[in-house]
Amino acid sequence: MSETSSNTGIVYHPDYLKHYTGRNHPERAERLLAIMRRLDADGITGRVEQISPVRASKEEIGYIHEGSYIAKVEVMCSRGGGRLDLDTPLCRDSFDIAMLAAGGVVKAADTVMKKPGMKHVFALVRPPGHHATASRGMGFCIFNNIAIAAAHLKQNHGIRRILIADWDVHHGNGTQEAFLYDPSVLYCSLHQYPHYPGTGWLREVGKGDGEGYTVNIPLPPGTGDAGYLYALDNVLVPVAREFKPEFVLLSAGFDPHIDDPLASMCVTSHGFGLLMDVIRGIAEEQSKGRLVATLEGGYNLSAIADSASAVFNSLLCSEQARCEEAVEVARTAPEAVKNRITEVKSVLKHYWGSIT
């Protein structure tokens, strides 16, 4: 602990390493070890509060997932494991660890709500969650950790408006599906498109009462730091100001990184710090600083370690001033990105007065 108590926390547990995916799987335990080692080496571990997760209950998992799916995962694991799809293997421990991952994000949210002075928590969990739907695990995800935390905030803390930002390189189809009809949860995803899982086109805007509360920003390969920052400045920031979230959640995948083997978006480690400056700025302005981020993807070990370090440095920085660099970098966004953002805005202006 630092001399003054930290306003930033980290959720981690060594049991997260027990979810074994096989010898050559990109979503592997070494990801968390690489990040934890870097946070130690960079002196971050001692400056943040360590928060120990507890398993989510079946009731909490059931906020988002069907009982029959939860039972299926439990039975498969009790028999030694199996596969939810081609990419998503289960070992004997996976059910328990997926419950602990969901519980980690729930604990992060509880800590921000209950502990005086605690504003930002990063839940460093695996398996990731944003592809998991009510009835199906896919894309390395078993339970939708961030969706479960959002539902928990609504049900147990009376939070009325939640922003879920998602900068993982893949579209969070599971999170979108969970809140498709729900105007109290604004889901905003920036992702490479076309790419896995195929969803997330800009005309997917939510349905029924939730129409307008799903904001998809599909981006071309090579978008880079400037393109991402341009998209945040021109879409997410104005929409969030209008929505006025009481809590900000972030699916922080590091697979948009320039060195990531599964995508081609060219964000730098330093760039992730700038993206977090913007997200943190929204939280400071709208939700009393309340912000929980959780790890989703990111598969180059040194890239995710560097990026996590940059993100924590943003969270630990109490200055607002850093946002100026983000604005400056955004000016150099590629034309292809600016054109795509114009298309996105032409759809969103029907729902948001701040988008013109």
Ligand SMILES: [Zn+2]
């Ligand atoms: Zn991803």
